Amino acid sequence: MQAQSRLAAAASGGGGTGAVAFRHELTTLLRVLRGQGQGQVEATTTFILGEVSRAFTVCLSIMASASPSASPPQPDETPPADSAVSPPPPRAAREDNVPRKRLLTASPYDDGYQWRKYGQKKINNTNFPRSYYRCSYHRERRCPAQKHVQQRDGDDVPALHVVVYTHEHTGRPPSFPTRRRTTPSSLRRLRGVGGGGLQPQFVDHRAAMEERERQVLVSSLARVLQGRQCYDDDDDDDTDVASLGAVHARAPAAAAPVAASSSSSGPVDAAGEELDVMDYDMTDALFWGPFGTDSNSYDGNLTSTRCFDLIN
DNA sequence: ATGATTTGACCATG
DNA sequence: CATGGTCAAATCAT
Numbered sequence: 001m002q003a004q005s006r007l008a009a010a011a012s013g014g015g016g017t018g019a020v021a022f023r024h025e026l027t028t029l030l031r032v033l034r035g036q037g038q039g040q041v042e043a044t045t046t047f048i049l050g051e052v053s054r055a056f057t058v059c060l061s062i063m064a065s066a067s068p069s070a071s072p073p074q075p076d077e078t079p080p081a082d083s084a085v086s087p088p089p090p091r092a093a094r095e096d097n098v099p100r101k102r103l104l105t106a107s108p109y110d111d112g113y114q115w116r117k118y119g120q121k122k123i124n125n126t127n128f129p130r131s132y133y134r135c136s137y138h139r140e141r142r143c144p145a146q147k148h149v150q151q152r153d154g155d156d157v158p159a160l161h162v163v164v165y166t167h168e169h170t171g172r173p174p175s176f177p178t179r180r181r182t183t184p185s186s187l188r189r190l191r192g193v194g195g196g197g198l199q200p201q202f203v204d205h206r207a208a209m210e211e212r213e214r215q216v217l218v219s220s221l222a223r224v225l226q227g228r229q230c231y232d233d234d235d236d237d238d239t240d241v242a243s244l245g246a247v248h249a250r251a252p253a254a255a256a257p258v259a260a261s262s263s264s265s266g267p268v269d270a271a272g273e274e275l276d277v278m279d280y281d282m283t284d285a286l287f288w289g290p291f292g293t294d295s296n297s298y299d300g301n302l303t304s305t306r307c308f309d310l311i312n
Numbered sequence: 313a314t315g316a317t318t319t320g321a322c323c324a325t326g
Numbered sequence: 327c328a329t330g331g332t333c334a335a336a337t338c339a340t
Contacts, residue, residue, distance in 0.1 A: 040333075116316070116317085116318090117317060117318085118332070118333080118334095119318090119319085119331070119332060119333080120317090120319075121319095121329095121331070121332095123329085124328085124329065130331095131318075132331070132332075134332095136316095148331090289313075289324090314339100314340085315338105315339090315340085316331100316337100316338085316339080316340100317336100317338075317339095318335100318336080318337075318338090319335095319336090319337080320334100320335100320336105321333080321334090321335105322328100322331105322332080322333075322334100322339100323330105323331085323333090324330090324331080324332095325329085325330085325331100326327105326328090326329090
């Protein structure tokens with residue numbers, strides 16, 4: 001049976017089970033390819049293994065944010081089954097009748113509205129602090145909107161953030177795209193020098209990011225299903241990991257520290273295996289790359305000039 | 313000078 | 327009393 005056919009069949013399963021089956025099938029296939037010992041194939045499969053792992057993480061994130069109130073419960077709404085210690089029962093919801101919209105996002109993002117941070121608090125039994133924001137026009141325009149953002153515990157790659165909104169933001173409508181040039185002073189702030197260290201600025205528009213996630217996911221899987229891999233021609237080195245990584249290095253360097261600002265160590269795939277750093281760069285490019293005119297862009301489709309067959 | 317963030321203190325709730 | 331949410335003075339960046 002042709003590899004592409006098997007993958008297509010697995011991918012067409014639909015739903016979570018189909019996705020898992022697809023990934024399993026793909027992983028198995030790529031591990032077989034790696035065993036062939038061909039340099040190009042090895043480097044490429046290493047890349048794709050990491051990319052597929054990341055793609056599924058992104059998928060889960062999109063699914064979680066698409067229907068916050070849908071059943072079954074979203075991953076961030078239920079404690080992990082293998083949790084060693086059961087957390088205390090959640091506090092009862094406030095009786096203020098304020099609707100809350102909960103999102104799970106793969107990265108902090110700029111939703112286009114202007115927020116002012118008014119607090120940060122360490123929440124019990126969590127590893128990351130929760131930041132509190134309110135509408136910048138809280139008083140002038142009586143904008144009641146608030147949101148709080150907290151990085152989710154766990155070794156998600158990329159890190160997932162829980163964002164909870166209250167009210168509708170009545171301030172300035174979202175602008176698109178939004179991007180802030182990183183200055184030396186802002187870098188100092190990001191690194192925590194002075195002022196006790198500020199929180200990372202949210203840079204990209206959420207909708208654009210989700211669209212980009214979809215594009216990258218589709219193109220990634222398409223490349224795999226087509227059995228071809230393309231890479232940047234700027235680097236004349238052989239098709240090793242480093243040269244593939246050069247493609248991803250198109251992500252603006254200034255933005256990378258933001259995306260990688262969590263305390264997590266290197267990227268790890270679902271099986272707990274360490275992935276190459278280039279996968280991390282890929283993540284940065286995915287979330288920070290496409291906007292602005294002052295940096296190289298990553299358009300979600302590898303702007304390659306050289307391709308080679310992955311699967312014969 | 314102005315505006316945003318940090319951070320410890322305080323408040324409300326269960 | 328424990329905890330999450332908010333306040334506001336101090337601090338920092340522009």
